[in-house]
Amino acid sequence: MYNLDDKPFLIIVDDEPNFSESLQLALDDTFIISKVNSIAGARSFLNEKLPDVILLDIRLPDGNGIDFLRELKKISSMPVVIIMTAFAAIDNAVAALKEGAVDYFTKPIDIEKLKRELKVCLENRFLQKKIAALDKEIKKCTPPFVTSGVGKMREIIDKVPMVAPLNIPILLIGETGTGKEKLAKWIHTLSGVKGEMISINCSALPKDIFESEFFGHTKGAFTSAVSHKEGLIEQAEDGTLFLDEIGELPEAVQAKFLRVLEEGLYYKVGETKERKVNFRLISATNKSLADPANNFRPDLFFRINGINFELPTLKERREDIPLLVSTFIEEANKAYNKNVKQVSAKVMKHFMEYSWPGNIRELKWSIHRAVAITPKELIDMDEIYSISEAFKDSKKQAANIDPSLSFQEAIEMVERSYIENALLTANNNKTEAAKILGISVRTLHYKIKQYRLLQSQTGKF
Structure with missing residues (x-):
């Protein structure tokens, strides 16, 4: 049996006043009831408070109940909807059930049958709310980290x-x-x-x-x-x-x-x-x-x-890299509507050996960038340029600095290269690039302007 602290809220949407009044009298002991005679009236109620149940007529002065049902389907916690009509038709019944109604009653309404249906629906709704609350508690306790379980x-x-x-x-x-x-x-x-x-x-x-x-x-x-x-x-x-x-x-x-x-x-x-x-x-x-x-x-x-x-650091938890890669591929597939399955053995070997100066954030955006640009289901080294070549280039550049440069000029040259590579790794997402660099977005914007970084190897900033 459902157990709600307050009576559930029910809206009757019907343009026959006598019918609506008789329904209210029959259900008043179980529900808090409001009556409206149009779809517009029902919408105004939905803007103020979401009902537990809607008893909805099909033919209304300002529209069709089935069309309104399609609107209700978009609500994240859709109320229980029962369709009522004086014009019984199989196609209407099928359409109503397809659009999310739990049942379809023809007038005159069998009140006892309606009460039984509402009781079952509300018990199910109460259980669904309990399950959702339990899921929320479970998610709250679930660690937001991917780990193999050691270390x-x-x-x-x-x-x-x-x-x-x-x-x-x-x-x-x-x-x-x-x-x-x-x-x-x-x-x-x-x-x-x-x-x-x-x-x-x-x-x-x-x-x-x-x-x-x-x-x-x-x-x-x-x-x-x-x-x-x-x-x-x-x-x-x-x-x-x-x-x-x-x-x-x-x-x-x-x-x-x-x-x-x-x-x-x-x-x-x-x-x-x-x-x-x-x-x-x-x-x-x-x-x-x-x-x-x-x-x-x-x-x-x-x-x-x-x-x-x-x-x-990520290099201290290399055992977690395969799991992290799978997680980030799944995340990126949803973000970019892709269907990438995995990385190649060569890419995974590279990931396991790479030093990851930007840690998990760098791995995440390397995977996101690769998923975004690849036309294949398998990520290969071609898509991992930002970590397979870019940071190598910056290290080579740092090792081969022209000794004729002043100290400040040398620092600026390396800084520019490092910022370019961070932007490349983050797929030109400035917020994420700033996180990789450990600086504020405002500082990154200033540096982009300072070094006139108008274009990277993957496009405009």
């Missing part, structure tokens, strides 16, 4: 569910492209906090506006502060604050942020009133914060390093 990644996956519910800062350590943000999102999902996860890339915010973006500001706090601004930490209230590349946190902000973590108090820029804030902190870095050369406060480091996870 460092497996250890992390096993530990995360134990520490995620604990209100203790977590520090994620790993190279660019190893999956730090994905791990942070999983921890947030498992934590059970009711707020959202607010992500901040500390390297992407310009230092001159970092404090006002981070803490917020009041109107008139500085020349361009024309209105009050909610800070990022305020947005993370009762949720998770994810600070990516926390090593780039400006020194002036580090002391203030330490007080936020220790006392839960802060000031907006230009404000004299203390504010309280509560959030779960997850930080990420690709460098050693304990190294004095990185200018990171030791007391802040100890505060954020409650529990840490060191994510392995």
Whole structure:
């Protein structure tokens, strides 16, 4: 038996007032009922609240019930629809069932039969909702990482569910492209906090506006502060604050942020009133914060390093590469409407031997690019140019720098080549290329303009 906290909501869509009234009287003890006499009236209800059941007449003043049924099919959680008509016709019945109706009643309606049908339909609907809720819980607990089940990644996956519910800062350590943000999102999902996860890339915010973006500001706090601004930490209230590349946190902000973590108090820029804030902190870095050369406060480091996870590089988890390749091919097939089956043995050998400086992100976009451009079902070395040749070229270029160049000129030459290759690997997707490079999209745009990178080997940027 279905068990809903509230009565299910039913809409009667019929232009015969006496018929609609008699149906309402017969079903009023089981449902909350609304009556409309047109398709337009039904649409207006759908915009406000999705019903559990629609009793739908075929012939209506402003259209045909079967046509409206086609509209209802597009709703992700389609209501139970039962067609009613005084004009029995086999072709209408077939069309209605084909378009998603659960049954087809001819007038006058057999009320007892309708009640039995509705009971069964609602029990099934309730079970479907329970199954969907269970699926959601299962997906929430399922690790978002592909792994063969051995090594460092497996250890992390096993530990995360134990520490995620604990209100203790977590520090994620790993190279660019190893999956730090994905791990942070999983921890947030498992934590059970009711707020959202607010992500901040500390390297992407310009230092001159970092404090006002981070803490917020009041109107008139500085020349361009024309209105009050909610800070990022305020947005993370009762949720998770994810600070990516926390090593780039400006020194002036580090002391203030330490007080936020220790006392839960802060000031907006230009404000004299203390504010309280509560959030779960997850930080990420690709460098050693304990190294004095990185200018990171030791007391802040100890505060954020409650529990840490060191994510392995892709070359440290080569056993996972075949599984990752299969996963990314499947993902790319859906994205580009392709039917690529696998990579050749030669490509797989190359993947297993390659150093992967961009880690999983580089592998992902190499596969995506290959799937996008190949006309075949098998990816061969021709489609893997970005990693089989491009980075080799940049290494050769770095090894053969003209000694007559100044130090700055040499650096710029290598930087230009590296950016070109990252763009090639990411199939000219600037957001992904920036992630591969470990820089902000804004910085990448600046570099493209600086080096006049108007065209790559695969097309315009």
